[in-house]
Structure formats: C-alpha cells, structure tokens
Amino acid sequence: MPAFLLLTFDGIHDVIKAEKLLLGLGLACDLVPTPRMLSSDCGMSIECSASDRPRLQELKNRGILCCKGLHLPDE
Amino acid sequence: MIYLDHAASSHPKPDVVMDAMMGFLRNIGANPGRSGHRMSAAAARIVFEARESVARLLGVADSRRVIFTPNATVAVNLALFGLLKQGDHVVTTSVEHNAVARPLARLSAERAVTVTAVQTDGEGLVDPSSIRAGLTDRTRLVVVAHASNVLGTVQPLAEIKDVLGTVPLLVDAAQTAGATPIDVDALGADLLAFTGHKALLGPQGTGGLVLSSKIELSPLVYGGTGSRSESDLQPDFLPDRFESGTSNTPGIAGLGAACSYLLARGIEAQHREAMERFGRFLQKIRRIPDLVLYGREGTDARLALASFNLRGRSPSDVGRMLDERYGIMVRVGLHCAPWAHKRIGTFPSGTIRIAAGASTSDGDLDRAAEALAEIARS
Numbered sequence: 276m277p278a279f280l281l282l283t284f285d286g287i288h289d290v291i292k293a294e295k296l297l298l299g300l301g302l303a304c305d306l307v308p309t310p311r312m313l314s315s316d317c318g319m320s321i322e323c324s325a326s327d328r329p330r331l332q333e334l335k336n337r338g339i340l341c342c343k344g345l346h347l348p349d350e
Numbered sequence: 351m352i353y354l355d356h357a358a359s360s361h362p363k364p365d366v367v368m369d370a371m372m373g374f375l376r377n378i379g380a381n382p383g384r385s386g387h388r389m390s391a392a393a394a395r396i397v398f399e400a401r402e403s404v405a406r407l408l409g410v411a412d413s414r415r416v417i418f419t420p421n422a423t424v425a426v427n428l429a430l431f432g433l434l435k436q437g438d439h440v441v442t443t444s445v446e447h448n449a450v451a452r453p454l455a456r457l458s459a460e461r462a463v464t465v466t467a468v469q470t471d472g473e474g475l476v477d478p479s480s481i482r483a484g485l486t487d488r489t490r491l492v493v494v495a496h497a498s499n500v501l502g503t504v505q506p507l508a509e510i511k512d513v514l515g516t517v518p519l520l521v522d523a524a525q526t527a528g529a530t531p532i533d534v535d536a537l538g539a540d541l542l543a544f545t546g547h548k549a550l551l552g553p554q555g556t557g558g559l560v561l562s563s564k565i566e567l568s569p570l571v572y573g574g575t576g577s578r579s580e581s582d583l584q585p586d587f588l589p590d591r592f593e594s595g596t597s598n599t600p601g602i603a604g605l606g607a608a609c610s611y612l613l614a615r616g617i618e619a620q621h622r623e624a625m626e627r628f629g630r631f632l633q634k635i636r637r638i639p640d641l642v643l644y645g646r647e648g649t650d651a652r653l654a655l656a657s658f659n660l661r662g663r664s665p666s667d668v669g670r671m672l673d674e675r676y677g678i679m680v681r682v683g684l685h686c687a688p689w690a691h692k693r694i695g696t697f698p699s700g701t702i703r704i705a706a707g708a709s710t711s712d713g714d715l716d717r718a719a720e721a722l723a724e725i726a727r728s
C-alpha cells in the first residue's frame with residue numbers, strides 16, 4: 276500500500292483552508308507542488324498519509340474538506 | 351500636526367499593520383500560490399488569513415466571496431462592468447461618488463445603460479420608497495453609497511434592500527467599512543465594494559468586492575491565477591475568477607492585520623465612542639458665526655465627518671489657512687463627488703471637510719474648532 280496520497284484542489288485558497296482544517300484535526304499533511312499528471316488543478320496539493328484515507332474521504336463526503344480529489348500515486 | 355482627513359485615507363496605521371507588511375517583505379516576499387515551495391505557501395497563508403479576517407469583519411460566511419482589488423473604485427467597476435448589459439437600467443442616488451458616477455456614464459455611452467439618480471433629502475438621506483418608485487422592469491441593479499463621503503450621512507440599507515424585490519443591491523462601503531458595523535450576509539447585499547485604506551486602517555492599494563452566491567459577474571481582468579494553468583479560459587471558481595495577476599501581497603498582509611486589530615477592538619464600541627467625540631465637535635462649530643454646516647443635524651445615521659463652509663471665504667483659502675497657520679490637515683473642494691455638492695448647493699467650489707479617525711482625540715477636534723472660530727473672526 277502506498278505511504279502517501281495527494282489531495283488536489285481548484286485553487287490555492289482551498290488548499291490553505293484544507294491545510295488549516297487538517298492540522299486542526301491533528302492530521303499530518305504537507306503542501307507540495309502538484310504533479311504534472313494532475314496539473315488541471317491548483318499548482319499546490321496536499322500530501323497526506325494514505326492510512327488517513329477513510330477519514331479524509333469522510334470529511335470530503337460531508338463537505339468539510341473542500342478538495343477536488345484524493346489520489347494515490349498509481350491512480 | 352493634526353490630521354483630520356481620514357475620509358480620504360486614514361493615518362497613522364496601527365503598528366501591527368506596518369509590522370505585517372514589513373514581515374512579509376523581509377521574510378517571505380514570494381508569490382502566493384504560484385509555486386510549490388514553502389515561501390509561496392507562506393505567502394498564500396497570509397492572503398488566506400487576510401481574506402478570512404475581512405470576511406469576519408464584514409459578516410461574510412464564505413471568505414471565497416471576498417475578492418481583493420486595488421481599491422473600492424476597481425471593485426465598483428468590476429461590479430458595474432461585470433453585471434450590466436446592453437439597455438439595462440440602474441437606480442442610484444444623487445449623492446454618489448465619481449467611483450459610481452463615471453463608470454455609469456461610460457456604461458451609458460457604451461451599453462446604452464440608463465440611470466435614475468433618486469434625489470436624497472437636504473441631509474443626503476435617501477427615502478427607500480423613492481428608490482422603489484425608480485425601479486422599472488429593466489432595472490438590473492441598485493447602487494447606493496452606504497455613507498456619503500461629503501456629508502457622512504449613512505443610508506438605511508436594510509430598508510432599501512426590503513423594497514428591491516429581486517433587483518440586486520451594490521453597496522459602496524468605501525466610507526463605512528471599518529467605521530460602522532456591517533453584516534453583508536444578514537443584510538442580503540448582493541455586492542459590496544470596500545477600500546482597505548480608510549476606516550479599515552489598512553494600506554493604500556487594498557480593497558475588494560464581496561459577491562453574494564446569487565450574482566454572476568464577468569471578470570474585468572483576465573490572466574494567470576496559478577490554477578488551471580493549461581487552459582486559455584478563465585477559472586470559474588472564486589476567488590481566482592476575479593483575481594488574475596500577482597496580488598498586492600504586502601498590502602493584503604497589512605489589511606489582514608488591520609482587520610484583526612479592528613475585530614479585537616470591536617467596531618460598534620469604536621463607532622459609538624467616535625460619534626460621542628464628534629458630536630461634541632459639531633456642537634462647538636455650530637456656535638461659530640458664519641459657519642454653514644451641511645448634512646444631518648445630530649449624530650445618528652452619520653459618520654464622524656462634517657462638511658461646512660465659512661461665509662465669504664473659499665474652501666481652498668480656509669484649507670490653506672488651517673494647514674499653514676495651525677498645522678491642521680483637512681480636505682477641501684468637491685471630494686470627487688460633484689453630484690453630492692450639486693444636491694446641497696455647494697457646486698462647484700465645494701466645502702471644507704473634517705473627517706475624524708481612529709487616532710483622533712478630543713484635543714485634536716478642540717483645536718480644529720478653535721482654529722475655525724479664529725479664522726471666522728479674522
């Protein structure tokens with residue numbers, strides 16, 4: 276299983292908002308440049324631990340996490 | 351030196367504003383959100399927090415709806431040129447600033463937009479029923495300055511909003527943002543333009559437009575946003591849709607710090623205190639023979655600014671005397687608002703305007719009143 280997953284966003288405002296949310300919830304995350312294969316999004320993405328995927332997906336489904344997608348490296 | 355020209359631009363700014371601007375320039379300096387490195391991220395966090403602070407201060411739940419612009423004039427232009435189409439009708443008031451009057455004149459020539467400027471009363475107050483009477487089936491927008499920059503009269507926005515039905519309201523809050531409590535969401539204002547450098551106590555070169563979720567605008571400026579970079583098309587999401595090009599990040603850092611400062615102090619308490627102080631000043635200058643005061647009688651529904659003339663003297667002469675003899679800085683003339691001066695009969699020479707601000711003391715206003723009395727006697 277990959278160690279990291281990537282959250283992608285429309286724009287930088289949503290990136291920073293999500294970073295603040297995740298850090299506030301105690302979830303480890305890192306701002307990184309968006310890989311070229313996902314470049315139809317904001318130039319920055321958030322790298323999270325893949326083990327947090329269920330929780331991140333739930334936050335996204337509930338509209339709390341404003342990301343566009345959750346991507347594993349091979350997806 | 352006594353600075354009483356806060357309606358033109360507030361001075362001095364709180365130390366936290368200058369510290370935030372210097373902190374950005376000295377330690378960060380990168381382009382917010384344009385690159386993937388840590389300094390670009392740090393810059394983006396500053397812009398994000400500033401947007402959140404402005405949203406909190408203006409009562410906007412979703413800070414994405416706060417669009418940063420260089421000033422209120424650009425915000426008004428974005429709203430008017432972005433919304434109005436060929437043959438649309440606009441209702442506004444007879445005391446608007448040139449920031450509204452000039453774009454509307456251009457739109458009249460360019461898109462055959464027609465304008466009804468509803469007469470205010472002699473104190474600059476507009477009757478909401480007059481606005482309702484001005485609406486037609488072609489009315490696309492109502493534009494109202496929350497407060498006149500000449501008279502300081504504050505318009506009854508909630509009552510105005512009540513009579514508009516589905517016609518959107520654009521509020522020009524250049525004079526009121528930071529001076530009086532504003533709750534955009536509670537008011538239901540569709541568009542609100544603000545400047546950062548007046549009562550918000552931020553630096554010049556900052557301002558913005560608040561958009562409601564119901565409003566569809568075309569951008570005024572197209573270009574790079576750091577998002578959807580492979581596409582020639584402008585992003586359709588906020589705030590990127592309306593913020594092409596590198597932002598004024600040092601200024602926005604200062605504006606964010608200023609809004610946090612004001613939120614901590616409380617706008618309502620500050621306004622009450624300012625009006626008590628200014629009410630005492632108004633009482634003093636009313637006693638000066640030959641001083642003609644315009645605008646509202648009392649301190650309700652007004653800001654801490656006053657326009658007046660001394661009979662037999664031109665405003666520019668009085669302004670020069672106040673500056674040279676007493677070190678008191680005020681603004682004289684038309685204040686970029688000829689409509690308001692036509693309404694109160696002071697066009698084209700204008701008035702002398704004294705505008706207090708966050709740093710104004712009772713002593714400052716006492717000295718201004720004494721100086722005016724001396725000039726009137728001389």
